[in-house]
Amino acid sequence: MNREATLSVDPTTVERLMPLLRFADRARRALQYPALGIAGLFALWYWGGWAIANNEDTMAFASFAPGPTLAAFWDLVVSGNVWKPIESSLYRVGWGLAYAIAIGVPLGVMIGYFLTLKQVTHVPFQFLRMISPLAWMPIAVLAFATWDAAIIFLIAIAAVWPITYATAHGVQRIDPMWLKVGNNLGANPYHTLRYIVMPAIAQDVFAGIRLAVGVAWIVLVPAEYLGVTSGLGYAINDARDTLEYDKLAAFVLVIGIIGYMLDAICVRLIKRSSYHAEG
Amino acid sequence: MGAAISIDYITHHYPGQEAPTLKDIQVNIAPGETVALIGQSGCGKSTLLHMLAGLLMPSDGCVRINGHQVIKPSPRWNMMFQKPSLYPWMTVRKNASLGLIFQGRKRDMRERIDQLLETVGLTDKAEVNVQSLSGGQQQRVALARSLATDPELLLLDEPFSALDAFTRVALQDEVTRLARERGISVVFVTHDIEEAVAMADRVLVMGSNPGTITAELSIEIDHPRDRNSQAFVDRKAELMGYFGATRSPAAAPEAAGSETASPETEDEGQATEPTTSESRARVRAA
Ligand SMILES: Nc1ncnc2c1ncn2[C@@H]1O[C@H](COP(=O)(O)OP(=O)(O)OP(=O)(O)O)[C@@H](O)[C@H]1O
Ligand SMILES: [Mg+2]
Numbered sequence: 036m037n038r039e040a041t042l043s044v045d046p047t048t049v050e051r052l053m054p055l056l057r058f059a060d061r062a063r064r065a066l067q068y069p070a071l072g073i074a075g076l077f078a079l080w081y082w083g084g085w086a087i088a089n090n091e092d093t094m095a096f097a098s099f100a101p102g103p104t105l106a107a108f109w110d111l112v113v114s115g116n117v118w119k120p121i122e123s124s125l126y127r128v129g130w131g132l133a134y135a136i137a138i139g140v141p142l143g144v145m146i147g148y149f150l151t152l153k154q155v156t157h158v159p160f161q162f163l164r165m166i167s168p169l170a171w172m173p174i175a176v177l178a179f180a181t182w183d184a185a186i187i188f189l190i191a192i193a194a195v196w197p198i199t200y201a202t203a204h205g206v207q208r209i210d211p212m213w214l215k216v217g218n219n220l221g222a223n224p225y226h227t228l229r230y231i232v233m234p235a236i237a238q239d240v241f242a243g244i245r246l247a248v249g250v251a252w253i254v255l256v257p258a259e260y261l262g263v264t265s266g267l268g269y270a271i272n273d274a275r276d277t278l279e280y281d282k283l284a285a286f287v288l289v290i291g292i293i294g295y296m297l298d299a300i301c302v303r304l305i306k307r308s309s310y311h312a313e314g
Numbered sequence: 315m316g317a318a319i320s321i322d323y324i325t326h327h328y329p330g331q332e333a334p335t336l337k338d339i340q341v342n343i344a345p346g347e348t349v350a351l352i353g354q355s356g357c358g359k360s361t362l363l364h365m366l367a368g369l370l371m372p373s374d375g376c377v378r379i380n381g382h383q384v385i386k387p388s389p390r391w392n393m394m395f396q397k398p399s400l401y402p403w404m405t406v407r408k409n410a411s412l413g414l415i416f417q418g419r420k421r422d423m424r425e426r427i428d429q430l431l432e433t434v435g436l437t438d439k440a441e442v443n444v445q446s447l448s449g450g451q452q453q454r455v456a457l458a459r460s461l462a463t464d465p466e467l468l469l470l471d472e473p474f475s476a477l478d479a480f481t482r483v484a485l486q487d488e489v490t491r492l493a494r495e496r497g498i499s500v501v502f503v504t505h506d507i508e509e510a511v512a513m514a515d516r517v518l519v520m521g522s523n524p525g526t527i528t529a530e531l532s533i534e535i536d537h538p539r540d541r542n543s544q545a546f547v548d549r550k551a552e553l554m555g556y557f558g559a560t561r562s563p564a565a566a567p568e569a570a571g572s573e574t575a576s577p578e579t580e581d582e583g584q585a586t587e588p589t590t591s592e593s594r595a596r597v598r599a600a
Contacts, residue, residue, distance in 0.1 A: 210399065212395065212397060212399040213399060213401060215369065215395075215399075216395070216399045217412075217416075218369065218387050219367060219369065219387045219392060219393050220387075220389060220392070220412055220413040220416050220459070220463070221387065221388060221389040221413060221416045221417055221463070222412075222416045223416070226415070226416050230401075230412065230415070230416075231401065234401070234403040234404075235401075235403070310402050310403035311402070311445075312402075312443060312445040312446060
């Protein structure tokens, strides 16, 4: 009797717990497949570490394995040494992207709007686009006073194309009736841009920025191999020189994590800038 | 107050086209008058309406509104299109407010829009995104948007043709009532003879190649119009006659010559009596 009484739960408690349970259920469902993917990646990494450690030729690199890497990663975080390179790298990527956006969006709007401009710029832009930004390195170093400026230039020149073309694409998809109606309602060019064109293309612009962030983040690391004495690329190069392979791998991990986070932010922005009704 | 419009000998060539799309169009519209433009597809109705809106300049002749030549769009004459073309990233209120925002008239905007949304029956939808509205509701928002700037002239290019029959009739009556209350002049293009008879004070029948006004019919029936009344049915039949006449080669010269309803065409209207039931359906002269 007594036992039963203690076991029976107050129904209101259950009710109060229900939202929590439902949340947990939803979280489990949302996370189970990503968790599977992450586990797969770790398994592969673990197996790779094991293979390296068991091969005489590569034994020296055994600290690439998850164990040493995660330990080094933990050290970096705890000691706070991880933040400085991240800050330097984000600073460069941030400025590079800022320039790319400041140039790419207006350029894209014009290319999307004026067919002639599109035709005029097609060949030179496609030509320039296909040149690896790193090929500009020597010129950038000559042209800019500081290494920082040179790297920002390289990032900007890599990131400007996806932004330009995504923007142009968005402008071309604008329903001509929207412009006609705006015109009819007495919109001046500023109104047209602010109330019609920008909201109409916002999602495309952010989609372009997402691609640009990807490119910029990839270009950043090799660009930091040269000249500078800060940033994630430098940290990797430095770790290699001092044979701290666990630390090197830890920085690779950091690059991946930050890159993932930047991408996630962009996805958020794309979603938020979409005017399409949910569902 | 409505606008007086004079269309002075408009002739228009689209670039690259040899034959003129419009030729010597000459029409006067009194303040507060509602005029229907009806005619075969491609005869230049939309072209003419765009000229009234200032969205297109005629190659020859000009449009004057209250004596001033129309050279650019203005919130004082507003055009509504077949598609509502609302901005999908905005709420109903924002869409309806746009003309006022563009004019910089933001002071009593909220109250004005509240009033307008009430007039078009969308008070409870004011803050929802326009994508969640039905086609008829969207066209109502477009109507509110057009009326917000207190236009003197409303130009409608087949504004209700994409709507179902009930919504269409409701909106026809609504626009007519609002235009009459506010004394707004209206020029509308339609393929629907019943719509023309229901809304217009005067119907202009256009012929094509080149686009000219081939016939004209006044509709003197009191508002609100009863669509089943004998007068209404008669007018519809009569208009069918004109409409048929512009299509039949044999009758074309006669119809072109008659500027007003003559007994002859009246007879023709009777002759086409069996087709009047069709005229309830939308007639497309294609
Ligand atoms: N931008 C343009 N450039 C060249 N020709 C055009 C243009 N717009 C229309 N036309 C031509 O002018 C003629 C009249 O077109 P318009 O759109 O005014 O006809 P409409 O009477 O409104 O037809 P519908 O009933 O199908 O809407 C058509 O033959 C069309 O091909
Ligand atoms: Mg048309």
